[in-house]
Amino acid sequence: MIEVKNITVKIKKETILKDVLYIFEAGKIYGLRGRNGAGKTMFLRALAGLIRVSSGRIVVDGEVLGENIDFPPSLGLLIENNNLAPEFSLTKNLKLLSQIKKVATDDDIEQTIARVGLATNDSRKVAKFSLGMKQRGAIAQALFEKPSLILLDEPTNAIDQKGVIQIRELLAEEAQRGATIILASHNLEDLTLLADKIIDLSDGEIVSDV
Numbered sequence: 001m002i003e004v005k006n007i008t009v010k011i012k013k014e015t016i017l018k019d020v021l022y023i024f025e026a027g028k029i030y031g032l033r034g035r036n037g038a039g040k041t042m043f044l045r046a047l048a049g050l051i052r053v054s055s056g057r058i059v060v061d062g063e064v065l066g067e068n069i070d071f072p073p074s075l076g077l078l079i080e081n082n083n084l085a086p087e088f089s090l091t092k093n094l095k096l097l098s099q100i101k102k103v104a105t106d107d108d109i110e111q112t113i114a115r116v117g118l119a120t121n122d123s124r125k126v127a128k129f130s131l132g133m134k135q136r137g138a139i140a141q142a143l144f145e146k147p148s149l150i151l152l153d154e155p156t157n158a159i160d161q162k163g164v165i166q167i168r169e170l171l172a173e174e175a176q177r178g179a180t181i182i183l184a185s186h187n188l189e190d191l192t193l194l195a196d197k198i199i200d201l202s203d204g205e206i207v208s209d210v
């Protein structure tokens with residue numbers, strides 16, 4: 001469970017998030033909706049521990065972000081550009097990353113690559129991937145360690161129609177496994193088909209939650 005307790009985020013003099021209060025439950029998918037600049041990405045960044053709140057608290061399973069923990073301990077993240085190393089294959093990227101936490105096996109890596117609709121035996125460098133393939137690879141990176149919190153900014157960007165269906169199914173399965181999923185999207189279909197709750201952000205404030 002993620003408790004967002006009246007957080008405000010200020011960068012220089014600008015207030016980016018204003019007194020945001022919300023509770024995200026395990027096993028649910030939440031969609032963040034709002035105009036360009038509404039604060040969706042910044043909200044995801046704050047939840048990921050990538051920016052610090054100016055006031056309020058984010059509590060992840062009882063631990064306060066920035067106090068007891070620097071980052072959510074079990075986090076899958078896709079924000080803006082993917083972080084895959086272009087000079088390696090996707091498998092090698094995930095194998096290298098898996099050395100850090102040592103929670104994912106080679107089987108987990110292979111299965112995740114297949115689940116995002118990519119070939120498990122593709123030895124090409126990520127640099128040679130198409131845009132949509134890179135995006136699928138980035139989703140694989142966010143999911144391969146079976147994290148309990150999954151934060152995704154525009155996950156279906158650049159993905160073809162069949163792939164979008166695949167990714168939606170995949171995210172529904174992740175929620176069924178018990179993950180909390182929060183995704184920012186301009187794709188209304190993604191939000192309405194996937195999200196248990198749609199949170200509307202406007203000028204850094206939650207204006208509705210349906």
Ligand SMILES: Nc1ncnc2c1ncn2[C@@H]1O[C@H](COP(=O)(O)OP(=O)(O)OP(=O)(O)O)[C@@H](O)[C@H]1O
Pocket residue numbers: 011016034035036037038039040041042043
């Ligand atoms: N690196 C930054 N430094 C300072 N302000 C920033 C930075 N990045 C974004 N902002 C500001 O934070 C506010 C929220 O931006 P954010 O990127 O969260 O919007 P968004 O809802 O994700 O928009 P979009 O739909 O365009 O992705 C905007 O006013 C933006 O100008």
